[in-house]
Amino acid sequence: MSATAPAKLKVKTHPLVDAAHENLALVYGEWPNTVFVDGCGCELISDRGERFLDMTSGIAVTALGHRSAIVENALKRAAEGLTHTSNLYLTPPAVELATALVNHSFADRAFFCNSGAEANEAMIKFARLAAGEGRSRVIYFDHSFHGRTFGALSATDKDAIKTPFAPLVPDYERCRFGETTDFTKIDETTACVLVEPVQGEGGVRPATKEWMQALRRRCDEVGALLAVDEVQCGLGRTGKLFAHEHFDITPDLMALAKPMAGGLPIGAVLMTEAIADALHPGCHGTTFGGGPVVTAVALAVLEAVSQPAFLENVTRKGAFFRSRLEKIHSNLIEEVRGMGLMLGVRVNIDPKRVMKAAWNHRLLVTTAGADVVRFLPPLNATDDDLNDAVERFATTLAELEQA
């Protein structure tokens, strides 16, 4: 690469990090001066042999931890078979995964794609088709995040990532999360209401049961479809296989992605037969969606995370982790919130400062919204892993308090 690298690039000392700053598109901010080459469970290991305790799970993706035997074995088996056929032809794992997802959920049919944004994009398109003429409006909520493609971005409540790409998709309207008085905006012109039962990027905010049930009722009153985005909170993260189960509601559509294949890219839309009836060949599609390798791995992950004992354990560990976080004595902590193993600690300083300081204690956490440090450990993290995370976090906060 050129001698004319933009001045904004910081020169690092690790040759691969330098190369990343020179050759990768710089859409992700600055990387730490480290590359990871291996891992095990909650640990990520750098090329210098440093071991980090990973409480991010690749942003809720590696739900069974790094180098999971379940994922690796399924991947090795799948690697000995077909890699790709396209959706012109069927392969067994895609059909088996669709069947398993349908059997485990409210849904009658599944559509496979490759990411969370794509799943939401498809979900909105399917909702508009099913809603029919005169009903194109999409309702979304403040603090929402649904992805970076135009349809999903239009439903995302973050001006900084939307404004540069205007004009976005028309006929989207924002309501306040948790507020029923805004429901008047949901009317006979609404195709669907798009909601995260537990908001992730926007600050780890669980909906209340009363509000979700009122939202379902309002959708029914006016004939709007309820589309839940469980890309981050779905598939066991909250202690139920699907987060909406906590609220005793049944959605019309659901988007899944992040943890589905334990680290490989996949997304899915699950839907009722009434929605599926509105679809027709050619109305939507994707070349890679539902490939035999990724669906074989997703099947193995689903088999693991859908076990009742596994889900009970997530609930127990979530309560344990939360209570340990709540016991940290720090003036920097305002609140601990979340569900299961999707927890946020609201702090009264910039959470990015906490994230960076935690790095020095080899603890990996991420942020959510303007003031939350987010913990998304693997769903099979041990009590010792969680205790270790709490201790490193407490030390980090104590150090920051003294600074």
Ligand SMILES: Cc1ncc(COP(=O)(O)O)c(C=O)c1O
């Ligand atoms: C709730 C939710 N929906 C959608 C997305 C977008 O997923 P992806 O990054 O796979 O496109 C995310 C990503 O963080 C998410 O948290």
